[in-house]
Amino acid sequence: MVSKPHGGKLIRRIKRDFEKEDIQTLEVSLEQALDIENICRGVFSPLEGFLDRNNYLSVLENKRLSNDIPWTIPIILDVSNQSIDGLKEGDDVLLKYYDRNIALMNIEEIYQWDKKQYARYIYGTTDPEHPGVSKIYKMNDYLVAGKLELLNSVPTRFERYTLWPIETRILFRERGWRTIVGFQTRNAPHRGHEYVQKAALTFVDGLFVNPLVGWKKKGDYKDDVILAAYETLIKHYYPRDVVVLAVLRTSMRYAGPREAVHHAIMRKNFGCTHFIIGRDHAGVGNYYGPYDAWKIFQEFPDLGITPLFIREAFYCKKCDGMVNEKICPHNEEYRIHISGTNIRRMLLNGERPPEYMMRREVAETILSFENPFM
Amino acid sequence: MNGEYTTVSIPKPLYERIKNIIKDTGFTSVSSFVIYVLREVVASYEQEKIEVFSEEEKKAIIEKLRKLGYI
Numbered sequence A: 001m002v003s004k005p006h007g008g009k010l011i012r013r014i015k016r017d018f019e020k021e022d023i024q025t026l027e028v029s030l031e032q033a034l035d036i037e038n039i040c041r042g043v044f045s046p047l048e049g050f051l052d053r054n055n056y057l058s059v060l061e062n063k064r065l066s067n068d069i070p071w072t073i074p075i076i077l078d079v080s081n082q083s084i085d086g087l088k089e090g091d092d093v094l095l096k097y098y099d100r101n102i103a104l105m106n107i108e109e110i111y112q113w114d115k116k117q118y119a120r121y122i123y124g125t126t127d128p129e130h131p132g133v134s135k136i137y138k139m140n141d142y143l144v145a146g147k148l149e150l151l152n153s154v155p156t157r158f159e160r161y162t163l164w165p166i167e168t169r170i171l172f173r174e175r176g177w178r179t180i181v182g183f184q185t186r187n188a189p190h191r192g193h194e195y196v197q198k199a200a201l202t203f204v205d206g207l208f209v210n211p212l213v214g215w216k217k218k219g220d221y222k223d224d225v226i227l228a229a230y231e232t233l234i235k236h237y238y239p240r241d242v243v244v245l246a247v248l249r250t251s252m253r254y255a256g257p258r259e260a261v262h263h264a265i266m267r268k269n270f271g272c273t274h275f276i277i278g279r280d281h282a283g284v285g286n287y288y289g290p291y292d293a294w295k296i297f298q299e300f301p302d303l304g305i306t307p308l309f310i311r312e313a314f315y316c317k318k319c320d321g322m323v324n325e326k327i328c329p330h331n332e333e334y335r336i337h338i339s340g341t342n343i344r345r346m347l348l349n350g351e352r353p354p355e356y357m358m359r360r361e362v363a364e365t366i367l368s369f370e371n372p373f374m
Numbered sequence B: 001m002n003g004e005y006t007t008v009s010i011p012k013p014l015y016e017r018i019k020n021i022i023k024d025t026g027f028t029s030v031s032s033f034v035i036y037v038l039r040e041v042v043a044s045y046e047q048e049k050i051e052v053f054s055e056e057e058k059k060a061i062i063e064k065l066r067k068l069g070y071i
Helices: A032-038 A053-062 A114-123 A133-139 A163-175 A190-202 A223-237 A257-271 A292-301 A342-349 A361-367 B012-021 B030-046 B056-068
Strands: A024-027 A092-097 A102-113 A144-150 A179-184 A206-213 A243-245 A274-277 A308-309 A313-316 A321-324 A335-337
Touching: A032 A102, A032 A144, A032 A163, A053 A102, A053 A114, A053 A144, A114 A133, A163 A243, A163 A257, A163 B056, A179 A190, A179 A257, A179 A313, A190 A206, A190 A274, A190 A313, A190 A321, A206 A223, A206 A257, A223 A243, A223 A361, A257 A274, A257 A292, A274 A321, A292 A308, A342 A361, B012 B030
Parallel strands: A024 A092, A179 A206, A179 A274, A206 A243, A274 A308
Antiparallel strands: A092 A102, A102 A144, A313 A321, A313 A335
């Protein structure tokens, strides 16, 4: 049985008939438009709209919505003072992304927020060098809360790889999967990723590889590269019909432990029963301890998805294969740690990383792109 | 612990038993233990809701999945 949606109900708020009336509009960014579609199509179930102040503060302080449901990253709509001129609570507003009508929102609340407070709670730091914090500081000073109804999808280059929670839930059932492990990524796969996925797959029916497509930092793999690399890996090294590859269009927040829980909740809504939490999951720099993202799950006995804490894999010359510290008795002199940074550096120089780091076919796929990095 | 709280009564002997078992664990109080346990239990009840979608909707989605090569 696939996971039940978070909060008990899969949200689907899609309005099929909308006639343009005399209605005020609000321009939204791509990132905001993606949040809107994710809310309306159930990725962020049980949210039905952007958070009001009460829920916003509850998420900050308690890591839960005001109804006690676990929720760790506030989903908010920031707006400038000018853009909300004339708008008030109770109004309907049309949210537009360029010329496209994205959604209708009934405004429940307009409020100001304390960005430093946000940074402290969500990122554990107010350091503007942190990419997530720096982004928050550049956001507008007002937040608008209200329930949404989707009018049109946000245009995508990844139609072929776009699945929504209702669709993956049916897909998993059609494939006869009762247990599904979700894998979050923003990288092209190296041997460490493959090891972790296959270790998890040994105990469940299916693997849901769900790369994150959206805002990322400089030096990260481009989205097309990640998808092409995974297609290659799956074609050559995975049994047929045990993997589903589909994108998740949302931004990386680099919020470490809190974001790990958020990632798990989203995959629960897609129907996953398990979710792989890696070392330093959603981390950046040295802001979080390598296993902080494991510890936070102890606070959520009611999460409804089982986190799988799989140790970092490395290649052991003596074992002659990918292993982890729990199953390898040999010391450091035999161990080669797979560093994503080193692999990226090699690829950037046009070199193919050794086979024990990255599959030859995968490396060649990446190198076939003129510039594989952001 | 932040947020709003209310009081629930439990038998005193149970309170003492909990107090004993949480020694040397990560729980800092009987209340935090009780909240943890209750959340786990309540979630298991809440998760028994049945998800419903129409046959027509299911057919359309299966058709889309087929076109995309997932089925």
